[in-house]
Amino acid sequence: VAEPSRHVDAVLARVARRSKDLLDFAAELVATPSPNPPGDERAVADVITRRARDLGLEPPEALADRPERPNLVFRLRGGAPGPSLMLTGHTDTKPVGPDARWTSDPLTPTIRDGRLYGLGSTDMKGAVAAMLFAFAALQPEAAHLSGDLLLVLTADEEMGSRFGAHYLADERLVRADAALVGEPCGITHEWEAIDVVGRGVTAFRVIVRGTQMHSSCSDILPSVNASVKLAEVLAGLESSLHLDHRPHPLCPQGITVNAGVTLGGGVTYGVYPGYACFGVDVRTLPGMSRARVARDLDSWLEGLRERDPRLQVDWEFAAPPIDWIEPTEIAADHPLVVATAAAAQRVLGRTPPLGAFPGATDATPLQHKLGIPCIAAFGPGLLPLAHGPDEYVPVESVVQAAGIYALTAMGYLGEKPSP
Numbered sequence: 476v477a478e479p480s481r482h483v484d485a486v487l488a489r490v491a492r493r494s495k496d497l498l499d500f501a502a503e504l505v506a507t508p509s510p511n512p513p514g515d516e517r518a519v520a521d522v523i524t525r526r527a528r529d530l531g532l533e534p535p536e537a538l539a540d541r542p543e544r545p546n547l548v549f550r551l552r553g554g555a556p557g558p559s560l561m562l563t564g565h566t567d568t569k570p571v572g573p574d575a576r577w578t579s580d581p582l583t584p585t586i587r588d589g590r591l592y593g594l595g596s597t598d599m600k601g602a603v604a605a606m607l608f609a610f611a612a613l614q615p616e617a618a619h620l621s622g623d624l625l626l627v628l629t630a631d632e633e634m635g636s637r638f639g640a641h642y643l644a645d646e647r648l649v650r651a652d653a654a655l656v657g658e659p660c661g662i663t664h665e666w667e668a669i670d671v672v673g674r675g676v677t678a679f680r681v682i683v684r685g686t687q688m689h690s691s692c693s694d695i696l697p698s699v700n701a702s703v704k705l706a707e708v709l710a711g712l713e714s715s716l717h718l719d720h721r722p723h724p725l726c727p728q729g730i731t732v733n734a735g736v737t738l739g740g741g742v743t744y745g746v747y748p749g750y751a752c753f754g755v756d757v758r759t760l761p762g763m764s765r766a767r768v769a770r771d772l773d774s775w776l777e778g779l780r781e782r783d784p785r786l787q788v789d790w791e792f793a794a795p796p797i798d799w800i801e802p803t804e805i806a807a808d809h810p811l812v813v814a815t816a817a818a819a820q821r822v823l824g825r826t827p828p829l830g831a832f833p834g835a836t837d838a839t840p841l842q843h844k845l846g847i848p849c850i851a852a853f854g855p856g857l858l859p860l861a862h863g864p865d866e867y868v869p870v871e872s873v874v875q876a877a878g879i880y881a882l883t884a885m886g887y888l889g890e891k892p893s894p
């Protein structure tokens with residue numbers, strides 16, 4: 476990867492000169508609600524389009540399966556052919572939620588102690604703002620680059636990306652040779668890792684059946700209480716369920732099994748419960764398959780039934796897309812990973828180690844439907860702060876992100892060969 480070094484300083488200077496505007500823009504994005512559900516990214520797309528115009532950019536292409544779910548695509552054509560790069564982030568957020576304990580209003584961006592507080596600040600409006608400013612800083616250098624840069628700002632990531640990255644992939648509306656997703660890559664500190672692995676998800680329901688009857692007679696007649704049986708299965712799940720997987724060197728915690736993320740059963744007082752169920756979500760690793768998980772769940776329940784003949788238990792996958800979200804991985808020596816590491820070294824003065832993003836991202840549809848190798852997450856902020864009260868992103872990290880994204884693109888696209 477050749478770094479067009481004589482242009483790097485100009486780009487970094489442009490980013491630095493606009494850092495106040497960048498933060499204003501990040502705050503403006505936070506102040507423009509895009510909670511999902513219900514899901515409507517029109518207002519936030521308008522704010523981005525307006526800012527792009529102020530930055531002297533061509534208007535983006537708006538691609539939408541439904542008018543209220545726009546995806547924005549900005550394109551920068553290099554002066555020579557070469558591999559193309561996609562920078563991508565989502566414009567929606569989770570809802571604030573009931574009884575959310577925010578110190579300040581979640582939709583009123585507030586800067587305290589060098590941190591921008593507000594809903595979506597770290598997940599991931601700070602990164603989206605940084606990507607647009609990186610793109611704008613590169614525009615005057617386009618003629619010197621080999622290959623094209625795409626900035627893809629997606630809808631609907633927080634609810635499975637059906638109207639976002641899956642739509643773009645299914646309709647073949649974007650293509651690139653590599654992609655970087657700007658999700659927050661910190662768990663305990665900023666810029667913790669370049670996440671070359673993105674864990675996947677599988678989710679399923681366990682259903683227990685019993686004897687529904689008049690509850691006054693439950694000790695007179697033979698009967699099975701579905702809720703009590705469910706409690707036994709749920710409490711024993713951690714020790715009894717084995718899901719086959721290979722350990723991954725970049726993901727020491729392995730897979731994560733969350734039992735009882737949903738829970739239901741019974742009818743009402745007076746009715747002996749004949750039905751109960753709970754949901755499980757599992758964060759998966761590369762190498763696992765839906766079919767193998769299904770076999771493991773079959774044999775798990777087979778074992779439980781053998782030990783307890785009165786137990787009537789079954790399982791089923793959750794409704795798509797959460798039934799199976801494929802994990803992703805990009806090679807550690809992929810040119811995009813090399814370019815990202817070099818850009819981080821230049822801007823941060825250190826190279827973050829390679830790592831694994833614990834959750835699922837838009838990398839899944841991009842990698843598995845379009846064949847684009849993806850860095851699952853490299854962005855400002857801390858993932859544990861997302862989806863909770865007092866979400867923030869450090870102001871400094873947003874500015875660093877703009878520099879890192881611009882230099883990553885320059886490094887990956889490379890300098891146009893001199894005539």
Ligand SMILES: [Zn+2]
Pocket residue numbers: 565598599632658
């Ligand atoms: Zn996100």
